Amino acid sequence: MDMNQYLSMFIDESNDHLQSLNESMMGLEANPEDLSIVQVIFRSAHTLKGMAATMGFEDLASLTHQMENVLDLVRNNKLRMQDFIFDTLFKSIDALESMVEDITGGGEGKADVSAIVSSLQAIVRGEVPAAGGAAAEVTAAAAGNAADAQVYLDEFQYSVLEQSLQEGHQVLYVDVAIRKDCQLKAVRAYMVFDLLERSGEVVKSFPSVQDIEQEKFDYGFSLYYITQKDAGEIQKMILNLSEIDTVTAVALDQESLRQMGQESVAATAEAPAPAPALEAAPAASNASPAASAHGREENKAAPARAGGAPSPSRTIRVDIERLDVLMNLFSELLIDRVRLEQLASEVQNGDLTETVEHMGRVSGDLQNIVMKLRMVPVDTVFNRFPRMVRDLAKSLDKKVDLIVTGADTELDRTVIDEIGDPLVHLLRNAVDHGVESIADRVAAGKPETGTVHLRAFHSGNHVFIEIEEDGRGIYPKKILGSAVKKGAITQEQANAMSDDEAYQLLFAPGFSTAEVISDVSGRGVGLDVVKAKISSLGGNVTIYSTPGKGTNFSVQLPLTLSIIAAMLVRLGSEKYAIPLSSIVETGIVKQSQIRTIHGNKMLEFRGSHIPLVSLSKIFSIPDYDESTEEETEIVVVRKGERLVALAVQDFIGQNEIVIKNLGKYLPEVQGISGATILGDGQVALIIDPNAFIK
Structure with missing residues (x-):
């Protein structure tokens, strides 16, 4: 068989x-x-x-x-x-x-x-x-030569290192041995970490940073390190510190990093079960595990846990490519339907008109079904996070509650496939750097257990995913101070920056405000990756934070990447579509209202001046020039806080359009994000407002 x-x-x-x-x-x-x-x-x-x-x-x-x-x-x-x-x-x-x-x-x-x-x-x-059985083994392993110890990477740490290599950073495996006669080896180790933090980012160390701080290590440690400096330079820098015996720094490439990652996966699969010290069995059984985080999903049906036979499956798996083909075929069907309606009105045959009208109603229902087929609940991404947060909280010795809401919110399948990794980065940052340690929380008058909310909800043509924790919050002055210290901005620029602008510095590549190095992450490691990925999906990230109270990372995403609501406009004999999600408003301006400042056309709009862009000149449209008309229709589009007015000839109206890419035969056209086929068979190009604002 x-x-x-x-x-x-x-x-x-x-x-x-x-x-x-x-x-x-x-x-x-x-x-x-x-x-x-x-x-x-x-x-x-x-x-x-x-x-x-x-x-x-x-x-x-x-x-x-x-x-x-x-x-x-x-x-x-x-x-x-x-x-x-x-x-x-x-x-x-x-x-x-x-x-x-x-x-x-x-x-x-x-x-x-x-x-x-x-x-x-x-x-x-x-x-x-037995109490301490596994702990004794770990201590014995750590007491061996650090050169023999392998620093194992988890999936998140591996992805950070891989992304750093792709962006042109150096990824080093560094092994440090401190002299045996060193009296304060933890202080010496701290000096090494402090030196390294000035020129890059430590992603993972063995033993862990907590163990090193408490002198639970012999005279050596190993770590993975991201920097712009080469291995030889890092080696010399560390050797310049006193009481350092030997230093080995090896630069890793994609292949060697991949092998390290595979060894880490194998080691995780083969690792023996830990053996924590246990109280008497009755006492242990009466309390739920205290140090662990547990996931709690609201909006989940309780009967799923009940005994008895599970309900039969009501779903089937369909290849995403088949759905793409179905979508393309359906768009062709819409074109033919409009053509049939035109013919029926010309022929004036009652039976034909009735049949075409019925076909129109059926195809309208079919359109709704086809559009919904590509939509997938975000639950498919969210369901792996409770376990991840639980393991992370245990490793950091914190108590964390993950509360998931809105897991049934639907997103386009193409967005769902890409959003998982950015959310992993944000959640790990929330647990590691947002939620304080138990001692710090008690000192601040907070409950021992920190709370991380993971929410998803619809708003207009967008889906918002929020990760909010009740931790220490972000201090804008601390971010600006760190940015000035690293030379990213000047003191004058820092003084002029608002809190929101300071928060955006967290998304700069390699930026970190962490005073204590962590094995899990540092705010800034991976956040640039998060920003890049979400921007590529047509979304953006906003940070809201109250120092001492907590932080909210809000991710805004388009509802779908295949079907959007758009405003159709005419420029001469050509038609264009502008996504409604980017439009602030439309209007008409007289030529006398347009001003020229430093050679650029500007327009007064609600108390400020914004640029006026001529689409007919950018796209070289031969049969239209708005400068010859007394009045010009404009569409004001937004990206973040920046606005720009696009000059058009006429508004055709709003429509739901199916996005088609321009194919590999056409070069990437500036200002155009794709095309759509209209009801009369004509092709309309879809304008990318972000390109004009850049």
Whole structure:
């Protein structure tokens, strides 16, 4: 029996079950006594085991079988869920995900999971891990030569380093050994980090920065570092510090970084389960895990957790390319419908007119359905964040609640595919640098548990995604001080900047205000990537912050990249479309109102002067020149706070248009973002207002 034909189905369904396992485990961690959730987890694991065994992926099936054994004891009240059991099951799910990823990439889904299997079997036997067992191993590993220690990267850190390489920065792997006779090795290590921070950004270190500060390391440490300087220069800089024994700095390229990333994934899959110190079992079972973050999704249907058979699936998977073809064919159908309506009005045949009118109503309904087919709930992106925040909060020893609202808000599939990574960067920044440590929160009179809100909602032709936390907030003076210190701006420019302008400095490449280096992120590392990605999708990011109270990152995105509302205008014999989302207002101006300042045409608009751009001159339209007319129609468009007026001949009206790109045969035309086919078959070019404002 040929299993290859079922492989894509197996991969899709496995990913669905793994996502379900993650979500259900998060729910169980918040409510450890709820056995109905255990039933859901057991069912998903059992189904996954059966599918893997059928497809011949034995490693995947055997690991799932060991998970089943633990879950079976829990659902039969023979075992109480505790912190170390949650951690082991989460590690098992991570290992399953890496196996499925390997299968997706054409591999056989094999991995050495003996350590995780041993931990699961120990749980079944009722063995409680000894306090400090794993911690002692970690300390022993750290006590070895730092050159032998590998700094493992997570997905976020790897993406930051990869992006930095693409932007022309140097990515270095630095290994530092401090002299054995050094009395204050933590201070010496701090001096190294401080020196490096002046010329770049430390992304990850081993041991962690917290361990180094507390002298929980031998006489060496390793780190990944982003800079503009070369390896030799960095090596000399560190060696100039006193009491430094040896320094090795190696520049990484894309290939060597990729190999490091693969080793990190393998190490994560093979890592043994941690063994935290446990209180007496009854005490541990009565409290939910304190140090962990748990996801809580409002607007979720509760019956999903109830026992009994799951409801049958009401969805099918369709390749996105097929939807694109459907959209193109439908636009052709609209053109023919308009042509038929014109012919019917000329022929004046009653039966023909009635049939064409009915066809018009049906195709109108069909248009709504086709447009909705490409829309996907943002839930498909949001559902991986509760687990990520939970793990991040545990690693930072913080208490964080992630509250998700509006997960059913819909966005175009092409936007959904691209928005995941920017949101990961923003969430990690919120948890790491927004939410304070437990001690700081208590000192500030706040609850121990920080709250991060992840919201999505519609507003006009846009979808807004907000990430808001009740942390320390952003201090504009601190940003400006750091920018002046780094030479990004002058003191005079800093004095003239508003708070909003200061916040925008956070999006400058490599900018960071962090006083304490973190293994997770520094505000500014990755934020330039966030800004670039969201801008490429036609959106923007706004920051609202109250010092001491918290920060809100608001991401504005277009509802869809394939269908937009537009204003159709005429210039001579040509027609153009301007996206409604960019238009502030339309109007008519007399020639006497237009002024020339330094050779540029300007127009008085609501108390200020804005540029007037002649589209007929920019696009070399031969049969229209607005300067010969007494009055000119204008369209005022906006990008951020900047406005510009576009001169047109006539307004045709508003319309929903299907965007078509200009194809690879046409060069990139300045000021044009695409084209659309109108009802009469004529092509109208779509104007990109951002190009004129730039």
